[in-house]
Amino acid sequence: MKTRDIALIGILSATITAAKLVLSFLPNIELVTLLFMVYTVVFGVKRTLLMSFVFSTIEILIYGFSTWFIVYYIIWPILILVTAYIQKKSLSEYKAAVLAGVFGLSFGFFFAVLESFFYGIMYGIAYWVKGIPFDIVHGVSNFLIALVLYKPVVNLLQRISSRERAAS
Amino acid sequence: MNKSIKNKVIVVAVVLVLASLALYLYNEFLGPEGVAGTKNVSIEILINEKNIAENFTYRTEQEFLYNLMKENQEELGASFREYDLGVMLVGLMDYKAEESKNEFFHISINGEDALEGLQQIVINDGDRYTFELKKW
Numbered sequence: 001m002k003t004r005d006i007a008l009i010g011i012l013s014a015t016i017t018a019a020k021l022v023l024s025f026l027p028n029i030e031l032v033t034l035l036f037m038v039y040t041v042v043f044g045v046k047r048t049l050l051m052s053f054v055f056s057t058i059e060i061l062i063y064g065f066s067t068w069f070i071v072y073y074i075i076w077p078i079l080i081l082v083t084a085y086i087q088k089k090s091l092s093e094y095k096a097a098v099l100a101g102v103f104g105l106s107f108g109f110f111f112a113v114l115e116s117f118f119y120g121i122m123y124g125i126a127y128w129v130k131g132i133p134f135d136i137v138h139g140v141s142n143f144l145i146a147l148v149l150y151k152p153v154v155n156l157l158q159r160i161s162s163r164e165r166a167a168s
Numbered sequence: 169m170n171k172s173i174k175n176k177v178i179v180v181a182v183v184l185v186l187a188s189l190a191l192y193l194y195n196e197f198l199g200p201e202g203v204a205g206t207k208n209v210s211i212e213i214l215i216n217e218k219n220i221a222e223n224f225t226y227r228t229e230q231e232f233l234y235n236l237m238k239e240n241q242e243e244l245g246a247s248f249r250e251y252d253l254g255v256m257l258v259g260l261m262d263y264k265a266e267e268s269k270n271e272f273f274h275i276s277i278n279g280e281d282a283l284e285g286l287q288q289i290v291i292n293d294g295d296r297y298t299f300e301l302k303k304w
Binding site: 027064094097101126129130132133136137139140143144147148 | 180183184187190191194195
């Protein structure tokens, strides 16, 4: 891995953490999903997977250890891999919005599955059902954010990235 | 209006309508149901930092804990912060949990950790609600 990549991963991981923190006062409305998708498309799977690892680790350093961190190390790489898979056939803004929306809707489900390993299946079901309104908000906000911002952010970053490559 | 923007506006409108419908159906079929009738309950407040240990008993017709606390907000010295998705308890006995110190009010019902927020906690006869200032 080049020095440039290491610096890039660090900076972009910081942008993801900053994006998370800046909207943390709004329950389940976030830019993290969009950024992981955009970074996958622009900077590639390998770099973005490393960003997800850095991001999840920083989250633990900020919020402390709990059961959720296990899901974080799994769920973001899944999003990145699915984004990369869909991107092979071209990822339009509508496809991106649907992917982000479905990801947001299923977010609570992933955590419920993990919680059920620790506390039993009934707890997991209760956890998921109680969180459905939050998952709906998460899914809808993800969908709208991706629909509006995915294309312009990808275009912008691709321009900057190609300019940087040409300069170096 | 540009056709692409027009399409997006339509999609956004459809998604918002579907989301509203989904939230309505959730509240209608999966949301918590209150228990009607008169109930006798108690609220215990523990704030060790201020040596506060208060106990209040109520005879109430309210169905959810938030409504009971709102009704007795002055006596409980309670303060709440409202979000789009609900209400969070931030203060009791006129003491506000300090976010900078990672403080929050832990809620337990009859000695067991509450799994829901104030607006979802259904009041049952004989319940004892304990609010203890803790740090996360």
